[in-house]
Amino acid sequence: MENNFETGVKSNDAAATVYADDYLNKLSGEKIERECRRRLDAGCKTLTVNFADTHIVNSSGVSILLGVIDAAADAGAKIVFSDVKNETVELFEMLGLTNHVEVVPESWQEVTESYK
Amino acid sequence: MENQQKLIHTFGALAEIGSEIAQKQNFQQMMRTSLHLLLGSLAIMRGGIARFSRFGHELNMIVVRGLGDEFPLSMNLCDEDERQFLTNGSFPIEVAQAKVLPFFQIYDQSFDKKKIELLVPLVVRDEIVGVILLGEKANGAGYSAYDKEIVGAMARHIGVGIAQRNLLAELERRAAENRQLYDNLRMTYQDTVKAFAAAIDCKDKYTEGHSVRVGKYSEIIARELGWGENETEGAAVAGYLHDVGKLTVERNIINSPMRINAKESAELNKHPAVGYEILMPIHHPFADVPLAAKYHHERLDGRGYPDGLIDREIPYIAKIVNLADSFDAMTTDRPYKRRRPANEVVEDLQRNAGRQFSPELVTAFFKGMLKELTGETKEKRFRRLLGRDYMEAEGIVPMLKNALNGLDGTSSLTLISLD
Numbered sequence: 001m002e003n004n005f006e007t008g009v010k011s012n013d014a015a016a017t018v019y020a021d022d023y024l025n026k027l028s029g030e031k032i033e034r035e036c037r038r039r040l041d042a043g044c045k046t047l048t049v050n051f052a053d054t055h056i057v058n059s060s061g062v063s064i065l066l067g068v069i070d071a072a073a074d075a076g077a078k079i080v081f082s083d084v085k086n087e088t089v090e091l092f093e094m095l096g097l098t099n100h101v102e103v104v105p106e107s108w109q110e111v112t113e114s115y116k
Numbered sequence: 117m118e119n120q121q122k123l124i125h126t127f128g129a130l131a132e133i134g135s136e137i138a139q140k141q142n143f144q145q146m147m148r149t150s151l152h153l154l155l156g157s158l159a160i161m162r163g164g165i166a167r168f169s170r171f172g173h174e175l176n177m178i179v180v181r182g183l184g185d186e187f188p189l190s191m192n193l194c195d196e197d198e199r200q201f202l203t204n205g206s207f208p209i210e211v212a213q214a215k216v217l218p219f220f221q222i223y224d225q226s227f228d229k230k231k232i233e234l235l236v237p238l239v240v241r242d243e244i245v246g247v248i249l250l251g252e253k254a255n256g257a258g259y260s261a262y263d264k265e266i267v268g269a270m271a272r273h274i275g276v277g278i279a280q281r282n283l284l285a286e287l288e289r290r291a292a293e294n295r296q297l298y299d300n301l302r303m304t305y306q307d308t309v310k311a312f313a314a315a316i317d318c319k320d321k322y323t324e325g326h327s328v329r330v331g332k333y334s335e336i337i338a339r340e341l342g343w344g345e346n347e348t349e350g351a352a353v354a355g356y357l358h359d360v361g362k363l364t365v366e367r368n369i370i371n372s373p374m375r376i377n378a379k380e381s382a383e384l385n386k387h388p389a390v391g392y393e394i395l396m397p398i399h400h401p402f403a404d405v406p407l408a409a410k411y412h413h414e415r416l417d418g419r420g421y422p423d424g425l426i427d428r429e430i431p432y433i434a435k436i437v438n439l440a441d442s443f444d445a446m447t448t449d450r451p452y453k454r455r456r457p458a459n460e461v462v463e464d465l466q467r468n469a470g471r472q473f474s475p476e477l478v479t480a481f482f483k484g485m486l487k488e489l490t491g492e493t494k495e496k497r498f499r500r501l502l503g504r505d506y507m508e509a510e511g512i513v514p515m516l517k518n519a520l521n522g523l524d525g526t527s528s529l530t531l532i533s534l535d
């Protein structure tokens with residue numbers, strides 16, 4: 001697996017991880033959507049958005065994530081939101097994002113990691 | 117618990133949209149952020165904001181999310197649609213319930229394909245400014261009454277944002293229109309002034325072009341004084357029109373090849389007052405034009421006419437025109453007198469600074485002349501009006517420099533002599 005710190009993306013051809021950083025409450029969050037679309041266009045079939053560094057997701061952030069979900073659906077790719085903070089998981093459930101995407105909470109990740 | 121979180125999330129979006137609209141930033145960006153906030157507040161999968169064009173009766177998309185390439189970017193509204201949207205106001209309309217309207221029949225397929233569920237007309241001060249189209253929610257549920265409240269509230273903010281933008285564009289358009297109207301008027305005025313100057317000069321066959329030259333010299337002086345564009349133009353106009361009163365003086369008096377007698381002289385000397393009467397009723401963009409005509413034969417020392425005013429009693433513009441007028445009289449051939457050489461003219465102006473002329477104006481005039489002769493400015497105003505040989509006579513440049521040294525620091529008050 002190659003590491004590309006500059007774009008906040010880890011990928012091989014079929015799978016990629018995009019890091020959501022702290023941007024998901026601003027218009028500049030559209031950058032993440034563009035990055036995801038680029039990966040999907042390049043043929044990525046499993047796209048993971050990592051929320052480890054994301055503390056707040058507001059309405060703009062939700063809209064941007066809906067764009068990512070839409071793009072993945074168009075590309076026939078599977079999408080995973082990983083390392084999601086508990087409050088954000090609740091928000092995603094409440095808004096119905098969980099109908100479209102697999103959400104892996106932060107705590108689960110720790111548990112599964114430790115068993116590896 | 118879930119309800120409380122929902123409340124916080126949606127009201128957060130509502131508050132943000134309000135502050136977004138209040139900030140006067142880039143319109144496109146404001147609309148993009150607004151659409152994000154609206155879609156994100158209820159997790160709506162897709163949507164767009166369109167702006168209504170009153171003239172084309174069409175809705176043009178400003179921003180879209182997830183509507184794809186095939187969705188129409190411009191949609192027509194007919195009168196019936198407009199009427200219905202106006203009556204409805206900025207409240208969400210369920211697309212499924214509104215199929216009777218022509219608009220929904222025409223765009224039925226596009227709406228169906230993208231699962232457009234709500235349409236919100238944006239109505240501000242009884243005018244349609246746009247619409248918002250919204251697709252299905254991520255949770256698959258229909259829009260609740262609460263959802264519609266939220267959507268309506270946000271839509272009203274967005275509508276105000278578009279209305280503000282329309283108002284601003286309208287103001288800009290009107291300002292541009294006004295500017296053009298003003299420019300046109302001004303050009304008409306300038307043409308009229310020039311036509312008048314030509315008419316005045318026509319009457320006096322010996323001083324052909326006098327008014328035009330006085331206008332140009334007045335302009336040079338004003339520019340040297342550092343006056344603004346408008347004021348400088350005003351000085352030029354004052355120069356062009358200063359002898360307008362001569363239009364009523366008998367032609368044979370003006371054109372007399374000999375010195376005229378006392379009676380004729382009295383007749384001629386009425387021209388400043390007559391000029392004032394002619395110019396006064398006209399609305400000039402520059403206020404001092406009639407005064408320049410009335411007092412352009414006054415002298416600082418009080419020996420001028422018609423009123424024998426002294427220095428500070430004479431309007432500044434009249435002093436400028438007086439200097440320009442005298443300079444032209446000295447530098448052009450008259451029926452009874454040939455023009456005087458440049459060095460004599462410079463001497464004369466210098467000697468009479470403080471007597472007839474305001475010293476600061478003579479200084480300004482000399483500076484303008486010097487700039488041209490030394491090549492500091494590329495303009496050839498004096499050379500064009502007086503001929504190259506005349507202006508480039510030997511010794512003029514040092515003379516002017518000398519005169520400027522002598523004039524420097526003198527004020528008209530200390531130099532008044534009533535001998």
Ligand SMILES: [Fe+2]
Nearest residue numbers: 358359412413
């Ligand atoms: Fe005159």
Ligand SMILES: [Fe+2]
Nearest residue numbers: 326358359441
């Ligand atoms: Fe004159």
